[in-house]
Amino acid sequence: MILNYHFFINFEHKGDVMKTILRMTHQREVILDEMGKCKGHPTADVLYERIKKKLPRISLATVYRNLEILSEAGMIRKLEISGRQKRFDRLLDQHHHIYCVQCHRVDNLKVETVSPDSAAEIGYRISGCRIEFFGICPECQKKNNSRHEDSNEECRVTGPAKLNGKLNERQREVLKVLNGCCGTCSGRDIATAISLEPEKVSCQLTALKKKGLIASPARCRYEITAAGREVL
Template identity: 40%
Template structure:
């Protein structure tokens, strides 16, 4: 993989945030360093970095893809109101997938994604204070 300024800054931006930004949000951040960078370049590099397992793409049920520079396995909390995404602050352990099962042996397992959805503190207090 060639080293380019674009790719380096994209990765720096992603590593410099905990907000799990979308491609578009990364694009706007990177534009502060490289004003004429192309949105396609951002998409291409993010996808490439995911392929090479330098970053991860976060699972979701709606909206755009979001990216995470932290590749250590961990889960996320997603607010269904404001679409905030944050890391889960505690370990979640699963019953291990039985590696000696025929199910497991018939497949190549890559990654585990898990996400908890709900209403974040800000939106929760909002809805309690001012019901429509």
């Protein structure tokens, strides 16, 4: 898996955080319930679409506001992925996240946390830590591999067919001679085999070489390529 990662630590001088009593409203209960049913890490927009089926009169702004309140109260985690919409997580245990740059899914990731010793040495008290991993998820890798295979298959099937339509009769004769040779042939050998003037054979060889149907491993020596055999 290809990974690019960025590491951030937020350092702030703060006193001890005092726990506050949060009033659990019906709206917040529904939000927490829907978050528990969601797979992955939903955005506020995704949650809003689910919640409004139960609370038709609720607004997107209200969902946003309650998510922020629940996050500040420590009942959910807010994920602020650089350059992306905020997402929310019901899991409160220590873990990090990895973001797929193609389909934008977010998965949990267990990694060792960074030691706070370096921050303590310069007098900071750590109030939070965020590590961001970016990569390509397994499903997107499969899709990428499938597209690559389809592209290769298309080239294999349609490539020679198109070339075959552009070949003239003399070029096909040259390919047949080279296909029957054991090793390489000279232009003069080919000219003799098809009863054609060497100068005219040279022109056909140049055209076939540009199309990738023959190769010249040595000076004035030629051999048919795999693409050339497919044309025949």
